[in-house]
Amino acid sequence: MLLYQKIAKYIQDLIQAGSFGDGGKLPSERELVEVFSSSRITVRDALLRLESEGLIYRRQRKGWFVSPKRLKWNPVTKVNFYGLAREQGFEPKTQVLSIGPFNDDADSRLDWQEFAGQSLTKLVRTRFLDGRPVMLEEIHFATEMFPGIENKALDASITEIMASDYHIHVRSETSLVSVTALPDIFANSLETGNGAACLKIIRRRYDAKGVLIDLNVEYWLHGAIEMLVTSH
Amino acid sequence: MLLYQKIAKYIQDLIQAGSFGDGGKLPSERELVEVFSSSRITVRDALLRLESEGLIYRRQRKGWFVSPKRLKWNPVTKVNFYGLAREQGFEPKTQVLSIGPFNDDADSRLDWQEFAGQSLTKLVRTRFLDGRPVMLEEIHFATEMFPGIENKALDASITEIMASDYHIHVRSETSLVSVTALPDIFANSLETGNGAACLKIIRRRYDAKGVLIDLNVEYWLHGAIEMLVTSH
DNA sequence: CAGTGGTCTAGACCACGAT
DNA sequence: TCGTGGTCTAGACCACTGG
The missing domain is CATH 1.10.10.10 (Winged helix-like DNA-binding domain superfamily/Winged helix DNA-binding domain)
Known part of the structure; x- marks a missing residue:
């Protein structure tokens, strides 16, 4: 050995x-x-x-x-972070890092076609379990679809703000999940060393008419999460 | 920098x-x-x-x-490896490493309750894309449920062998997905260095009556796969 | 301030692969 | 046989955390 x-x-x-x-x-x-x-x-x-x-x-x-035990997450059920965390005995917290205009040229890794021609806003948040930062997310949406959203309480559920304040409801979503290294720019926000392994989730959410509501990128510290998928 | x-x-x-x-x-x-x-x-x-x-x-x-491009996999649709790979332009291959009796005491990481009292068989295989080993799987099932299976062509789809030769059909399944390091014992089979990051999938498959058919553990080289999940 | 991890050097020997 | 990565030593300085 x-x-x-x-x-x-x-x-x-x-x-x-x-x-x-x-x-x-x-x-x-x-x-x-x-x-x-x-x-x-x-x-x-x-x-x-x-x-x-x-x-x-x-x-x-x-x-x-x-590492504390992992959060179990089912990517097929659209649950909210707070509910999921509390259900499993964690104390959840969200911190807004920034919100502002977003220029899609800045990020060529993704396909922005569905947002073509619209000006976009980007919201960046960190999420915590029991005081430990475990996930960083970038949420992108059309600015004109959610006027004044920058003044809302953005540490709450975005889905609920969209529903209650803008009457826009998420109906379906697609997630692309891969394993990669946390980009160094985010290492400080998650208080981790450079290059920590993470689960990267690119999620697109749509309304009943199939219009794209938001495009999100999540980075989960890999030791903090596991996915549960069932099919029938 | x-x-x-x-x-x-x-x-x-x-x-x-x-x-x-x-x-x-x-x-x-x-x-x-x-x-x-x-x-x-x-x-x-x-x-x-x-x-x-x-x-x-x-x-x-x-x-x-x-790294070549990643295989896209949807954990909710029950597709077969060969079909999935060919669809995406890969040349798939499977290699049987071993088949034989399995003692569940040997692996305390998992919950074997559903197999309690039955003697088990373990089948270990490696799967290749374009000649590159990308996944190692351990398939466990009740020996008496599939008599003589060790003499079948086990490099083909297990699901199809179970269906055609034993009239046992997979109806539902649950997968637990996490990111971890490839156990060193498997490094040689995947021709990788020790400690390579991988996606670990623990899958349980059931028949129409809810009886457990098999319990599988898959290790995918993380750079070789990404998961696509949709929900409505 | 001392202690921590983060980065970096300049070597060494080994096991295995290709030839 | 030689080149490859795999493992290992014995140092060093830095940036930041904590008391």
Whole structure:
């Protein structure tokens, strides 16, 4: 067995024994170097492995922590974040980072055709579970479809604001889910190190007539979520 | 901009310019060290970052390669691997690694209750797209439900074998999807380095009466797949 | 201020792949 | 046999967090 595997196993066993507690802090990298008479590179290899497995995560320069249990999410049922989180015993929170005009030239990764010719607004938010930032989302919609929305309480459910204040109702949606690395620009907002693995969800939501309401990009820290899909 | 980010951007730009071709080989780590007067650690940091993004992948000691486009998969529609792959222009292949009795004590990560009291068989297979191993699956079922199945052509669709030879039809299924690291035991079968990120799918399939037919665990190389989910 | 992770260097030896 | 990635050492300086 390789050294970094031994270190990883050592930590994993301690986690499973509950030695650090749920969400607890691990020993520092330098302490682990002492324990195993090893080097930081090797210790980091072990930690990064456990991070890929979703077992631990890091907060910028604060240390490594045990991952709490994952939020279960069913992409087919249109549920709201607060309800879903509370149902599973989490304390949800939302923070608005910015709202303003959006120039689709800025983001060529996506197909903006369905919004062609309309001026767009982008809303960026972070979502928390039990005080831990776990997801960053960028919500794009046609500015003229939701006049004055920038003055609403945007930390609440967008779906509900759209429904109650604008009488626009989401009827269907498509989600494209892939695994990727969190773009470095967002690392600070999620208090994570650069390049953390994440689940990326590109979601398009439509009204009853098939008109695109909004196009959203979500980045979930991979250790914070799992998806449940059923079919009949 | 940090050095490893510069290196990553350099490679990324070359990939987007098509310099290596689809599925093409990248320069060796030591060559990149020369180009950037850097060290292997830093070069590897850059490469590992691009790997997490799904842009490149490695084959054991052979080198780093550009990831081909991802297979699009809809977890709600029950389609067969061969059909799905061919539809999207891939050449699919399946390889049987092993089949034999399975002792559920060996795998405590899962809940085997629905199979309680039955003796189980485990079938392990690797699936390929265009000659590249992209997925490893472990299929578990009650031995007595499919007598003699070990002598069938198990590189074909299991669903079809169950239907045509045993008159057992899958009616519904549930999938639990999470992001994790590929267990080291499977790294060789997928010809990947240790600890590669992957999409893990735990799937339970049921017949019309709600009886569990099989319980499968799939590991997809994360850069090889994306999920498409729609809801109405 | 001391302690943390984040980045980086300049080497080394090994196992395995291609030839 | 030689080139590849895989693992590992023993340092270093930096930016930021926390008390």
